[in-house]
Amino acid sequence: SGGGVVAYADTEPTEAPTKQLNKNTRAKKKVVVLGTGWGGTSFLKDLDGNLYDIQIISPRNYFAFTPLLPSVTCGTVDARSIVEPIRKIVKKKDGDVTFWEAECYKIDPVNKRIHCQSSVETNVDGNRELVVDYDLLVIAMGAQVNTFGTPGVKEHCHFLKEIEDAQRVRRSVVDCFERASIPNFSEEDKKRNLHFIVIGAGPTGIEFAAELHDFIHQDLAKLYPKLQDLVKISIISSSEHILNSFDQRISLFAEDKFQRDGIEVQAGFRAVEVTDKSIRMINKASKEEVSVPYGMALWSTGIQMRPVIFDLMNQIGQGKRRVLATDEWLRVQGCEDVYALGDCAAISQRKIMDDILAIFKITDKDNSQTVSVKEIQDVLGDICELYPQVVLYLKSHHMKDFFDLLEIKDNSLELHIEEFQKALANVDSEVKSLPATAQVAAQQGAYLASCFNRMNDTKSLEGPVRIGESGHHQFHPFQYKHFGQFAPLGGDKTAAQLPGDWISIGYGSQWLWYSVYASKQVSWRTRVAVVSDWSRRYIFGRDSSR
Ligand code: FAD
Ligand code: MG
Numbered sequence: 001s002g003g004g005v006v007a008y009a010d011t012e013p014t015e016a017p018t019k020q021l022n023k024n025t026r027a028k029k030k031v032v033v034l035g036t037g038w039g040g041t042s043f044l045k046d047l048d049g050n051l052y053d054i055q056i057i058s059p060r061n062y063f064a065f066t067p068l069l070p071s072v073t074c075g076t077v078d079a080r081s082i083v084e085p086i087r088k089i090v091k092k093k094d095g096d097v098t099f100w101e102a103e104c105y106k107i108d109p110v111n112k113r114i115h116c117q118s119s120v121e122t123n124v125d126g127n128r129e130l131v132v133d134y135d136l137l138v139i140a141m142g143a144q145v146n147t148f149g150t151p152g153v154k155e156h157c158h159f160l161k162e163i164e165d166a167q168r169v170r171r172s173v174v175d176c177f178e179r180a181s182i183p184n185f186s187e188e189d190k191k192r193n194l195h196f197i198v199i200g201a202g203p204t205g206i207e208f209a210a211e212l213h214d215f216i217h218q219d220l221a222k223l224y225p226k227l228q229d230l231v232k233i234s235i236i237s238s239s240e241h242i243l244n245s246f247d248q249r250i251s252l253f254a255e256d257k258f259q260r261d262g263i264e265v266q267a268g269f270r271a272v273e274v275t276d277k278s279i280r281m282i283n284k285a286s287k288e289e290v291s292v293p294y295g296m297a298l299w300s301t302g303i304q305m306r307p308v309i310f311d312l313m314n315q316i317g318q319g320k321r322r323v324l325a326t327d328e329w330l331r332v333q334g335c336e337d338v339y340a341l342g343d344c345a346a347i348s349q350r351k352i353m354d355d356i357l358a359i360f361k362i363t364d365k366d367n368s369q370t371v372s373v374k375e376i377q378d379v380l381g382d383i384c385e386l387y388p389q390v391v392l393y394l395k396s397h398h399m400k401d402f403f404d405l406l407e408i409k410d411n412s413l414e415l416h417i418e419e420f421q422k423a424l425a426n427v428d429s430e431v432k433s434l435p436a437t438a439q440v441a442a443q444q445g446a447y448l449a450s451c452f453n454r455m456n457d458t459k460s461l462e463g464p465v466r467i468g469e470s471g472h473h474q475f476h477p478f479q480y481k482h483f484g485q486f487a488p489l490g491g492d493k494t495a496a497q498l499p500g501d502w503i504s505i506g507y508g509s510q511w512l513w514y515s516v517y518a519s520k521q522v523s524w525r526t527r528v529a530v531v532s533d534w535s536r537r538y539i540f541g542r543d544s545s546r
């Protein structure tokens with residue numbers, strides 16, 4: 001990076017190998033990892049097992065490939081094909097690595113200790129309590145479904161978050177068809193039973209609706225020919241367009257395709273109450289209320305922190321926040337030696353306007369009270385790394401470079417603090433939090449493992465160092481690389497949004513989707529299983545038995 005405002009150890013490793021120090025001079029530090037999802041597994045895979053005493057704790061003894069969960073709901077892919085036992089991953093590692101199946105219910109950062117409940121009885125008197133001490137804690141326990149306190153959701157709606165959810169959804173869909181086949185029911189009851197409602201028009205809800213449509217039209221229609229005309233799929237979307245997080249071209253294509261497929265989108269509605277037979281919703285604009293009967297409902301409107309995370313946030317002065325905040329090095333703000341990544345945390349992005357005086361001061365190396373082109377060039381790399389909003393701002397305003405933003409056209413021009421501040425005044429409008437995706441969680445896991453692998457054993461990550469403060473930080477901050485996103489829309493058509501605003505919709509991107517998801521599998525067993533499930537589906541169709 002630029003002129004060395006901040007010096008990082010990972011650019012020029014000068015320290016003796018940590019491995020040696022640890023082995024010979026002191027006991028290994030104990031790293032406790034909470035969670036075996038995308039974040040935890042990626043961290044574990046990249047962590048050098050020889051450097052630490054590693055303890056993994058999670059209520060599930062497997063990793064689940066969540067992007068294929070919607071395919072499990074209709075039997076396109078088998079549940080067993082997308083899970084990998086965590087013990088298999090552990091076995092491949094050198095060093096001291098142990099796994100315990102337990103759920104953490106209390107984090108005590110003062111005594112550096114966590115309290116867990118094991119999923120099986122831990123001794124004869126039925127005690128399930130486990131207390132574990134840590135030197136370094138890595139929280140990667142994901143998030144939970146957010147019902148927004150809507151009455152009846154927990155009791156009557158399906159979720160799509162875990163493997164068990166997907167299996168339950170599949171059984172419930174088949175149940176609806178079997179129930180509607182029984183002659184005792186009236187036409188109206190049959191219609192109600194065959195009305196499938198998806199609440200939430202994000203990627204999960206949309207993909208489920210598309211899968212369900214294919215399942216019904218490609219497989220179930222043949223087996224239940226009398227019911228075909230009674231089936232209906234609806235999506236309730238609180239925003240005006242579905243797939244909000246995608247490019248508008250994709251949203252519009254999806255809406256158009258769904259319309260042709262007969263999937264009804266109720267845009268601008270909010271579900272307010274769910275009973276066993278109907279969902280009451282309100283049109284956000286007109287306040288008009290409607291009640292729709294349904295047979296099966298899937299709730300996928302978003303996520304929130306788990307109670308144990310809220311409890312931790314209260315203990316460390318983050319009680320007013322909605323998400324656990326970390327710095328750019330993934331260290332939880334307000335306590336020591338605790339790291340958090342993935343869906344259970346968010347990096348609290350620093351604002352350029354908060355630091356503007358410090359930035360100006362360090363840029364103005366010769367203390368002339370003005371900054372020159374040369375001086376700016378020297379720190380530009382550091383600024384862009386610590387304040388990614390600068391890069392986003394330039395991009396969204398179609399600017400060539402930073403000097404465009406500063407309106408410097410003549411290389412001899414120097415800026416005073418007022419001019420510097422004015423030019424950067426709007427940049428913070430581009431501060432964005434990272435999405436809650438597997439892509440982010442996996443990259444954060446790998447990043448943190450690489451820091452842990454190079455962290456020297458006497459100090460944990462130092463800092464944070466702001467531009468302008470003296471001192472050095474050991475590592476570069478976490479930086480996210482977006483590789484694009486997919487939205488499978490059914491009928492072997494997938495929408496892909498790749499970096500550089502590259503959009504592709506159709507059969508071609510369906511094959512790209514197949515190959516990306518096959519390559520991202522954690523083991524050869526799951527890769528082979530998933531690919532053979534896909535082929536089986538093409539040849540024999542999906543299984544409709546309960
Ligand atoms: P998770 O992967 O959820 O892992 C959390 C882990 O913590 C689990 O092992 C859990 O058992 C464990 N745990 C829970 N409670 C405790 C506790 N109290 N103590 C200890 N451990 C605990 N992202 C994409 O990038 N692309 C996609 O296509 C995509 N599709 C998705 C489809 C669906 C249906 C869903 C639900 C999600 C999808 N995502 C996708 C999002 C992605 O799955 C999440 O962002 C990702 O799983 C987050 O990783 P994580 O490690 O933070 O949490
Ligand atoms: Mg995890």
Ligand code: MG
Pocket residue numbers: 036037038063064065066
């Ligand atoms: Mg997972």
Ligand code: MG
Pocket residue numbers: 341342343344345346347434435436440
């Ligand atoms: Mg996050």
Ligand code: MG
Pocket residue numbers: 363364365366367368369370371372375
């Ligand atoms: Mg100067």
